[in-house]
Amino acid sequence: MRCRFHCVRLPQYRCVGLVILFLILKCCFDLLRDNSSNTSSAKNLKNDVVNDTRELALKDYYKYPLENGRRIAMDLYHYNSSYYWFMAMKSRFKNIGPITVDKREVDLEWVAKINDHVEPGGYFAPTFCRARQRVAIIVPYRDRRVNLGIFLLHIHKYLRQQLLEYRIFVIEQYGKEKFNKGTLYNAAFLETQRFGTWDCLIFHDVDLIPEDERISYTCSDHPLHLAASVESLNYRY
Template identity: 50%
Template sequence: KVLGTILLLLNLISFLLYLTVKTSNTIILNDDRDDKRNEKKNKEATNEIDLTDDNQSFLAIKSDKTFISHAKSSNGSAKSQCALIPEKLVGRLRIDVNSTITFEEIENETRNLNIEIGGLWSPTECIARHKVAIIIPYRNRETNLKIFLRHIHPILFRQQINYGIFVIEPIQNISFNRGLLMNIGFIESLKLSNDKWNCFIFHDVDLIPEDDRNIYSCPEQPRHMSSAVSTFHYRLPYETIFGGVSALTKEQMKKVNGFSNMYFGWGGEDDDFRARIIASGLQVSRYPLEIGRYFMVNHPKDQNVNPERFKLLNKVKERFKIEGINSIEYKVVEVLKSNLYTKIIVSYDRNLILNKKHR
């Protein structure tokens, strides 16, 4: 009897534990579903598209070797369009922030990639699906630039993208204007390539992609690439953020009239850019956080905050069609082509830009 009673109690305890675990799992799943519902509502409210489903398709077709179009290679054999999902992708990457590396050492590391002068590259074994200009606004960040170039070239090589890297730098003793430099990069990269590029990635030099499945291409809607940055603990600091790294087609850039040229100093130009996108009837898309991961390399913080940014943001809808790419004024001082990138040095007149009537 004692043994039977003990066995009965053990069975009862096991059953109760089973119910506890099952109930606990149900709560977690329900909470997860509630989070997803709330997240979906938030995204709908902020005109954003979550590409989670798109990314699942992206991962599912990794083994698909079907090609869409063909051309003739130099030896007369058929040349296929590059795979939708390149087979050389490795996923999550280790970031090396060695600040002592030289440009010469980076050139030696990437020599087998056969990068062309000016930081240009295109696959030879297939026809690239994307023709992408990487636009980097730049000033006094040589260490960041070296770390960026060391990582980005191998990533884009594995993604089989036809790309060029353009670093846009203002002359010394004039105020830094990130949006204006982005616009200049858009215009000048097209001039240098005979209107070749159809996709533009606007890229802060201190952000390094941590996953090569974050494809540097332009979808049907503008894409916020850097959705999970290390300094924000790989979370969105706020839903409407559009800074860091973003991707737009040539047609989208023309539709939104590019960035505003009015933001001198730090802050405001990215929020203005996003407002232009929404006002133009477009939406913002993102990869899931586990794909859109970026490591931010340490650098001195910008102290020159733009005091006019909130006033400018309040008038985006009134201003964006007449102020941007179609109103830009600048001069190209010099174009320097190295083995890893093209640097475009420019000048502009702050007073001339700020005193225009569209302000």
């Protein structure tokens, strides 16, 4: 009976072992197949940068503010900055160039209301990509409320379309002494350092508004004069 008992149970243990081994191999195969499928999907997503379907646009893509009525998308994994995506997609954008500046007086509270995407302190950063540069706009100011309202109305939209992380510093001179723009610039520079480092510092007059979308509010390796021609001088260079 003892020999018969062992001879009967031994094949059962072997069967159980084979079943366990089969299940382990099946799990490993399924895992490898899933990984291969995910890798292929990622490659396809990387190559399929522009897609006109609503489903993909809502999932992993976003629309660029300068597009011309066409659904244009960006692969967040392929283009690691807005600049490279801009260079790849610029042929699809609308023609950019001169813009019309509305010089009518506006209320500052209304300007703040329509720019609710701007955080307190005049700060904005794009949430869907990495900003091209981190820019500080320094604006000396005294008794120019009308100009300030018109300036803020236009400049926020202008900077936002350039995908910049920026903060606007309006530095007001107190008192009745002669207006000293240089001193205000120095004081404003020290103030900007309280908010971290900047890729670009732009010293801006409150009565100057860009009239061309091709003017880039960024910095290169050398200083640049953005207002090469102005309306008050009949746009002479």
